[in-house]
Amino acid sequence: MALSTHTTTSGFLLPSIHSAPPFFTQQPHPTSLSIATDQWIQIILKYARHRRLFTIRVQDAETPGNVWDEILRNERINRKLLPSYLSYIFTQMVSRKVAAYDPPKQDRSILIYWRLPEEWAEVLYEWVSSTANMNTIMTFYEITDPPIESPLSALPIPLLRQAIAILAKSNRAQIIAIAEGEGVRFFPTTIKA
Amino acid sequence: MALQKYSKFVDGTIPIQALLYDDEELISSQDGVGIYDGLQKSPQHQSGTIHVTSQRLFYIDSAKRASRSFYLELSYVSRTEHYAGLFTSSAKVTLYLSSDSSGPEASSHSGLEIWECEVCGYRNPPGLSPSAARICGLCGVPRSLPAKDAPSNAGIPELNAASVLPSSASTSALSSTLQEPHLVACEACTFLNPPSRNTCEICATPLPKAAGDTALEAKSAPTTRPASPGFDHDDNGSRMLKLSFRKGGDKVFYAALKRSLKAQAWEIAPANASNDGGRLGISGIMQVVETNAQNRDTNMSNALQDLEALMIKAKDMVRLAADLNERLTASSTITANNPYSSTSLLSSTSTEPEEATFIRSSLSQLGLQMENTPVTLDMMKDEREWMEQLARELANVLQGSEKPNLPSSSSGGMMKERGIIALDEVWGGWNRARGVALIPPSTFLQVIPYIPTFTNPTITSRTLNSGLAVLHTPPYSRAAFAARVCGLLALAGPKSTTEIAQEEGMTISLTAEMLDIVEEDGDICRDDGRSVIQENQGDVVVVGEVNWWANLFLGYTWDGQV
Numbered sequence: 001m002a003l004s005t006h007t008t009t010s011g012f013l014l015p016s017i018h019s020a021p022p023f024f025t026q027q028p029h030p031t032s033l034s035i036a037t038d039q040w041i042q043i044i045l046k047y048a049r050h051r052r053l054f055t056i057r058v059q060d061a062e063t064p065g066n067v068w069d070e071i072l073r074n075e076r077i078n079r080k081l082l083p084s085y086l087s088y089i090f091t092q093m094v095s096r097k098v099a100a101y102d103p104p105k106q107d108r109s110i111l112i113y114w115r116l117p118e119e120w121a122e123v124l125y126e127w128v129s130s131t132a133n134m135n136t137i138m139t140f141y142e143i144t145d146p147p148i149e150s151p152l153s154a155l156p157i158p159l160l161r162q163a164i165a166i167l168a169k170s171n172r173a174q175i176i177a178i179a180e181g182e183g184v185r186f187f188p189t190t191i192k193a
Numbered sequence: 194m195a196l197q198k199y200s201k202f203v204d205g206t207i208p209i210q211a212l213l214y215d216d217e218e219l220i221s222s223q224d225g226v227g228i229y230d231g232l233q234k235s236p237q238h239q240s241g242t243i244h245v246t247s248q249r250l251f252y253i254d255s256a257k258r259a260s261r262s263f264y265l266e267l268s269y270v271s272r273t274e275h276y277a278g279l280f281t282s283s284a285k286v287t288l289y290l291s292s293d294s295s296g297p298e299a300s301s302h303s304g305l306e307i308w309e310c311e312v313c314g315y316r317n318p319p320g321l322s323p324s325a326a327r328i329c330g331l332c333g334v335p336r337s338l339p340a341k342d343a344p345s346n347a348g349i350p351e352l353n354a355a356s357v358l359p360s361s362a363s364t365s366a367l368s369s370t371l372q373e374p375h376l377v378a379c380e381a382c383t384f385l386n387p388p389s390r391n392t393c394e395i396c397a398t399p400l401p402k403a404a405g406d407t408a409l410e411a412k413s414a415p416t417t418r419p420a421s422p423g424f425d426h427d428d429n430g431s432r433m434l435k436l437s438f439r440k441g442g443d444k445v446f447y448a449a450l451k452r453s454l455k456a457q458a459w460e461i462a463p464a465n466a467s468n469d470g471g472r473l474g475i476s477g478i479m480q481v482v483e484t485n486a487q488n489r490d491t492n493m494s495n496a497l498q499d500l501e502a503l504m505i506k507a508k509d510m511v512r513l514a515a516d517l518n519e520r521l522t523a524s525s526t527i528t529a530n531n532p533y534s535s536t537s538l539l540s541s542t543s544t545e546p547e548e549a550t551f552i553r554s555s556l557s558q559l560g561l562q563m564e565n566t567p568v569t570l571d572m573m574k575d576e577r578e579w580m581e582q583l584a585r586e587l588a589n590v591l592q593g594s595e596k597p598n599l600p601s602s603s604s605g606g607m608m609k610e611r612g613i614i615a616l617d618e619v620w621g622g623w624n625r626a627r628g629v630a631l632i633p634p635s636t637f638l639q640v641i642p643y644i645p646t647f648t649n650p651t652i653t654s655r656t657l658n659s660g661l662a663v664l665h666t667p668p669y670s671r672a673a674f675a676a677r678v679c680g681l682l683a684l685a686g687p688k689s690t691t692e693i694a695q696e697e698g699m700t701i702s703l704t705a706e707m708l709d710i711v712e713e714d715g716d717i718c719r720d721d722g723r724s725v726i727q728e729n730q731g732d733v734v735v736v737g738e739v740n741w742w743a744n745l746f747l748g749y750t751w752d753g754q755v
Binding site for chain 1: 718720723742746747753754
């Protein structure tokens with residue numbers, strides 16, 4: 001039975017294995033399971049990047065009608081991913097550091113790192129320099145919801161904090177307490193003698 | 194007072210176990226005990242441990258073990274009394290002591306010396322109680338002291354009671370007169386026998402009674418006499434001893450004491466000696482040996498006679514058995530000669546009359562083994578052969594026999610059409626085929642390893658993950674089954690467990706187990722029915738079963754969105 005790739009309505013190209021029914025079952029055999037889980041993690045990361053999604057919850061597999069339907073369900077072969085398997089995939093993603101539980105200390109929803117925090121830090125720094133906001137104090141809101149669509153639009157605050165923390169380590173940013181809450185100031189790269 | 198008269202000093206520093214005679218037994222102990230000598234407290238014995246043995250009562254003083262400990266022979270005790278105690282008065286046990294000891298008085302033979310039996314020359318070891326030490330341990334002849342050693346008390350140990358009293362003059366006079374009647378001359382051979390014997394030691398002629406009686410009379414006369422006058426005018430207090438239990442434990446101790454007194458261990462040894470009087474001495478020993486030899490002879494000749502009679506009959510029996518067996522075979526083939534399949538095996542054996550099977554097994558138990566009878570353990574010489582014979586029989590049940598004339602061969606065998614079969618079914622089928630002398634499961638399991646040797650194609654056993662054990666032919670081995678399932682899935686696409694079970698002709702549960710093992714090897718993967726999208730919640734939810742796929746994960750590479 002030949003399996004084929006499929007393009008979803010949102011334009012995402014699903015791999016051929018997504019149309020194989022066993023893919024939706026948590027395999028007892030360890031090798032099969034690890035291969036299947038690898039593929040699932042790839043699909044989730046790539047789909048999240050494709051749709052600019054940052055969180056996925058176990059509930060998304062439990063009830064239909066959400067943004068993850070296209071990958072968690074396959075109407076063509078009448079299969080859906082079981083919540084228990086999705087939960088297992090979460091633990092694997094967290095242990096591989098491509099996701100983190102958000103909020104922490106629970107395992108029902110995760111924050112997906114389709115870009116790693118280090119990558120986000122670089123993206124943030126580039127955006128700040130390209131928009132000439134160096135040395136000015138910016139609020140988190142100004143960064144995540146700029147008037148002009150940016151790569152950082154809708155970035156979750158926890159992820160933004162991590163990115164700023166990484167920049168702060170190399171003296172390129174500083175968290176400042178301002179009237180409305182917290183702000184951040186970015187510094188141009190200084191080459192210290 | 195009583196304490197002085199009856200007790201004997203003992204060194205209390207020696208552990209109690211070492212103080213006992215070899216045939217004495219420690220029964221109970223209690224500490225915190227004081228002694229009343231008569232009605233008065235004995236000031237020197239107010240705190241100590243008291244031990245009761247089968248023969249004696251020990252008092253070990255807790256303060257001055259070496260100097261104040263003593264023991265008392267229980268044979269002196271005539272009566273006991275128990276007082277439970279009241280307020281500050283502690284519980285007491287009163288021992289009334291008899292003036293004349295009923296037990297044998299043999300203090301002159303202290304148990305601690307080696308003595309040589311004058312009859313058999315056996316050197317008796319020390320350490321026995323006085324009563325037991327009076328008799329030679331080897332030949333059972335009572336000990337009598339040689340006259341030259343101690344003429345004053347030769348042959349009359351009872352006289353030693355007199356040593357308490359200053360009457361040595363009278364005893365020595367008595368003993369000298371006793372010297373002569375002490376030995377009894379045999380009427381037949383004139384041998385001088387000791388007075389304890391009723392028959393002559395040399396020729397076993399009965400000895401004249403009169404001589405023995407007079408000797409005994411003369412002997413018993415002085416025993417009571419020297420002892421009695423000393424005690425007669427004593428008051429009651431001089432003949433009793435009180436044990437005061439300051440720390441309790443009186444009840445348990447009193448019960449033990451009573452038991453010990455009742456058993457009268459000091460009486461047992463002499464009683465035995467007198468009962469076995471006929472077996473005393475050299476002639477007695479020789480008599481026993483002779484009787485044993487005679488008995489052995491009679492048994493042997495009886496056995497040989499039986500064997501001879503059996504040998505005469507054996508030929509007839511063999512002929513009869515062969516004849517009987519032929520008839521049975523003929524009748525059973527008539528009743529069961531329809532074309533056989535695996536199911537008709539069971540019916541054919543059940544139609545065979547039970548009597549026939551019973552007769553056959555009886556015959557084989559007699560060693561008259563016929564070809565088509567169930568193998569039983571009695572037929573076999575050793576365990577291994579027994580197992581091999583059983584395995585051969587089981588192989589016949591499973592696959593049918595090669596020999597065409599046997600009833601079991603007429604059926605196809607249980608595994609003729611089935612490649613795999615659960616062990617419990619095999620066991621049941623086999624025992625049904627045997628009919629008699631059923632095989633217990635333990636033996637059945639022992640036979641299993643022998644099966645491959647006797648089957649063609651080889652039948653081996655295998656235990657599945659659930660613990661279910663099966664017998665199977667080569668096509669159902671782990672590798673072969675996996676290969677076949679993979680081939681099927683590759684050719685015909687995904688299959689459910691039921692479909693595979695149908696294909697293989699196995700039960701669904703067995704198939705599920707087998708598939709689990711194949712999955713363990715990673716050759717197939719599953720598609721769980723629970724993953725099916727069930728949109729219409731109102732309907733009855735049917736949980737789909739597992740569908741099996743060839744493992745499509747192995748070697749898969751990403752072909753989705755870059």
